Amino acid sequence: MTTRHATQLGQAALRICGRWLTTVVGVAALLLLLVEMAPGDAIDLLPDGETLRAELERRWHLGRPLPERLLLWLLSALGGDLGTSWTIRPGAPVSEVLRGPALASLLRLLAALMTSAGVALALAWRSAGHASWLRRPVHVLSLAPVFLLAHLAVAGLNASAWSLMEAGWIDRPAWFALPTEPSVLRSFLAVVLLALGSTALSGLVTDLEDAIARLRHAPFVLAARGRGEPVDPMILRNLVPVAAALLADRLAFFVGGLVILEKVLLLGGAGSLLWRASLERDVALVLAIGVGTGLVVATGRLASDALRAYADPRLTTAPTR
Amino acid sequence: MLQLVLPLLLSAALAVDTPVRYAEDRAPAIVNPLFATSMSEARLHELVFEGLFSDDHDLRSAPQLAESLELAEDKLTATVRLRQGVRWHDGESFDADDVIFSVRAMSDAATASTEAGRTAWISEVTALDPHTVQLTFVAPEHSPQDKLHFKILPEHRLGELPIKRTHPFRNRPVGTGPWMVQAFNEDSSISLSRFADHWRPASLSELSMREVSDKNYQSKLLLYKSLDLLVRVLPRDLAPLQNDRNIELYPYQTNSWWYVGFNLSDVRLKDARVREALALLVDIPELLRPIGTGELVTGPFVVSSPYYDHGVPKRETDPDRAGALLREAGYSFDGKRWLDASGSPLRVRLASQADLETSQDVVVNLQSQLQNQGIVVEPEFLRRAEWKQRVWRERDFDLILSQWSFDRNEDVYEQFHSSGGRNFVGYASAEVDQLLDEARNTTDPQVKKQQLRRVHSVIAADIPMMFLWTLDNYAAVSSKVGSVEIHPFYFFTWATDWTLR
The missing domain is CATH 3.40.190.10 (Periplasmic binding protein-like II)
Known part of the structure; x- marks a missing residue:
């Protein structure tokens, strides 16, 4: 690697770090601003809030200007201290409140991404470059927003199961009635609906179809085909970074969908906690979840860039003009 | 398929x-009777904790953690013999120290318990032996057992005063x-x-x-x-x-009633004629019909309450009288709307809590009724924090639709005394202040009844609120x-x- 390449790589790394930092600070600032703009404050939601107002305003820096509060929180977070929950679990460390739900949400998110990518790849592989009867139903189904799909799924499953139970055809399923009964089905639905709804699947299928069609007609694939070599593994290998980039682009979108699904399906997770914390004005929790989510999205993009660079040597070794 | x-x-x-x-619509945030604020918490406390006395099926005070109560002749002290053999959920024995601790914790200023008012009438509590406590009262008490329903807490679990809301007890509660x-x-x-x-x-x-x-x-x-x-x-x-x-x-x-409160600091609503006119324009039975059944009330008590003054007549809808009152107050009618002296339409903002069930139906109905009579109504549905900020702290409203719920004491002091913490409408009447002060200190139930009935009639005449109804409630329970x-x-x-x- 030449000095010039090293400098370019350094500059690229700096750009990525800058983008990463901007995302974190931007998310924190935006969330703080949004919570601040809503009428009332967290103290209003505490039963004995008024008697404790002076003390809590001091402890939570409520009287200070917004930029100062943002800076104080960021400095404290950089030092590893995310503070304590204000209203959801008053006094409990945010890191402790967040640990379990964050892990659960992360797993759901990864499962949904994998499901979406897997199904989209299977469909796109089949339909790329030619007409397919599957394309239309997939697009129609995928157009529905996730909250609507979740409500339909819950109502449909409950109503049909109830009819079957009343008719004596089945015993009461353990998951009945959704979403109040804790069951694996709720998580399963969340993953499937997140992978499918709000155009997540149809968008991915369309983009992958384009990419597959392009790759099938790429000169190196045509050359390989001419040599009688198997081309599918080659196309799939070259599709990996493309798929990763497409998923990374949609990551924030998936995160938003997960918040809604966790709320609708009553799933414990960072999304439902964010929803509750926003309503309860638990600023410490809102900031931690918001910034954590920003970090996940930024890291996802970083990973996708790294994968692209790894899979496509031209990006790191090609001489620049 | x-x-x-x-x-x-x-x-x-x-x-x-x-x-x-x-x-429950909303799970209890914490389980600690020192900081109870919602009905969901109160219901859960009823399962987990006990008081010295509780209601029997005829709603009379019956011993619970107490075994008996002996009231001194001067009615300034009472000796309470405690039930023996009672255990806390963690196996520890319940005794007099727990009662002393509970009274002190609720009264402790630094703890700032929401239940402080329930023990304010007790000046001292001492243990005569592990199963007997003596209570000394601020003023003579005729029936102290009626006020000894507050929940008793385990001293060994809560430790030193003051107790904070963040105490781990909040999600590891131990009761009897x-x-x-x-x-x-x-x-x-x-x-x-x-x-x-x-x-x-x-x-x-x-x-x-x-x-x-x-x-x-x-x-x-x-x-x-x-x-x-x-x-x-x-x-x-x-x-x-x-x-x-x-x-x-x-x-x-239930001991709860709905009302439409007037902001008495608003220059228009300060005028009793305008308040009465608005009240005369509203058909209350029509407001109630879409949301259920109940009894109309004319003051701040439920109809079955001993403090309810049945002599106060129900206000019938009377647009003509309302019109006359508005004209007298300086308003004119242009055939469509009521206009003030400057020619602007009489416009009021009606705030309601977004999570108060069926309030939307009432607000929309009320808006329609008043608009049909020429008064512009702008409804606002406020979430909890906004409600507290706008209504409780800033008093930024014209009309509010809400309800109050009370326990058996039906103490309306906070709502109607000029120094009351929940007197959002800004009501002030020297007579009501005096009656409420006296009623709090009165130990004779008959005297208290007369005082509070008078409070009812004075408030009804002053119209700081339109008193609406108490709803019929139904619980639904599985036949199992x-x-x-x-x-x-x-x-x-x-x-x-x-x-x-």
């Missing part, structure tokens, strides 16, 4: 022994009640199991509080047998639940639960007697 096949595929074994599950908290679950539900060492063990072995924030979905879950009890059924759900043979409906009265009797305020007071059929 998918909807039919999936349940078949996913069906699993039927659960055999499920707890009795009841729904018939059920103990088993777990706070991830889905915000709370599991309770029967306390086997209770002095009068309950029949139901397990209970579960489930948070179902969508009230519309609660009755569906009851029909689906995913819930066994609804504390309050929405009027529109009464018919389908009544028709289900697996569900029983239980009517019960028998011997159900419901306490009008705390709901679960007599749940120990409930059985599983």
Whole structure:
């Protein structure tokens, strides 16, 4: 690697770090601003809030200007201290409140991404470059927003199961009635609906179809085909970074969908906690979840860039003009 | 097709022994009677904690953790003999120290308990022996047992004063009640199991509080047998639940009433003629009809209350009289709207709590009624924090639609005394102040009754609010639960007697 390449790589790394930092600070600032703009404050939601107002305003820096509060929180977070929950679990460390739900949400998110990518790849592989009867139903189904799909799924499953139970055809399923009964089905639905709804699947299928069609007609694939070599593994290998980039682009979108699904399906997770914390004005929790989510999205993009660079040597070794 | 096949595929074994599950719109934030603020908390406390006295089925005070009470002749002290052999859920013995601690904790200024008012009448509490306490009162008390319903807390668990809301007790509560908290679950539900060492063990072995924030979905879950009890059924759900043979409906009265409050610091609404005119333009029975059934009230007590003054007449709708009052107050009618002296339409903002069930129906109906009479109404639905900021702190409203709920004491001091913390409308009457002060210190029930009936009539005449109604409540309970009797305020007071059929 030449000095010039090293400098370019350094500059690229700096750009990525800058983008990463901007995302974190931007998310924190935006969330703080949004919570601040809503009428009332967290103290209003505490039963004995008024008697404790002076003390809590001091402890939570409520009287200070917004930029100062943002800076104080960021400095404290950089030092590893995310503070304590204000209203959801008053006094409990945010890191402790967040640990379990964050892990659960992360797993759901990864499962949904994998499901979406897997199904989209299977469909796109089949339909790329030619007409397919599957394309239309997939697009129609995928157009529905996730909250609507979740409500339909819950109502449909409950109503049909109830009819079957009343008719004596089945015993009461353990998951009945959704979403109040804790069951694996709720998580399963969340993953499937997140992978499918709000155009997540149809968008991915369309983009992958384009990419597959392009790759099938790429000169190196045509050359390989001419040599009688198997081309599918080659196309799939070259599709990996493309798929990763497409998923990374949609990551924030998936995160938003997960918040809604966790709320609708009553799933414990960072999304439902964010929803509750926003309503309860638990600023410490809102900031931690918001910034954590920003970090996940930024890291996802970083990973996708790294994968692209790894899979496509031209990006790191090609001489620049 | 998918909807039919999936349940078949996913069906699993039927659960055999499920707890009795009841729904709350909102799970209790913390379980500590020192900081109780919501009805969901009060109901849970009724299962887990006990007081020295409690209501019997005729709503008379009956000993609970107390065994007997002996009142001194001067009525300034009472000796309370405590029930022996009572244990806390962690196995420790209950004794006089717990009673002393509970009174001190509730009265402690630094603890800032929301229950401070319940012990303010006790000046001193001392232990005569481990199972006897002596209470000294601020003023003579005729019936102190009626005020000894506050929950007793375990000294060994809460330790030193002051107690903070963040004390770990909030989600590891220990009481002496018939059920103990088993777990706070991830889905915000709370599991309770029967306390086997209770002095009068309950029949139901397990209970579960489930948070179902969508009230519309609660009755569906009851029909689906995913819930066994609804504390309050929405009027529109009464018919389908009544028709289900697996569900029983239980009517019960609550000490709560609805009102439309006037902001008396508003220059227009300060004028009693304008308030009366607005009240005369509203057809209250028509407002009530779409949301259920109930009794109209003319003042700040429920009709069955001993303090309710039945001599106060109900205000009938009278647009002509309302028009005359508005003209007298300087308003004119242009054929469509009422205009003030500057020619601007008489316009009022009507704020209501977004989470107050069925309030939207009432607000829309009220808006329509007043607009038909030429008054412009701008409805606002405020969430909890905004409500507290706008209504409680800033008094930034014209009219508010809300309700007040009371326990058996029906103490309206905070709502109507000029120094009352919940007197958002800004009502001030020297006579009412004096009557309320006297009623708080009166120990003779008959005198108190007369004082508060007078409060009722004075307030009704001053019209700081339009008093609306007290709603009929129905609880819905699965028919698998028998011997159900419901306490009008705390709901679960007599749940120990409930059985599983």
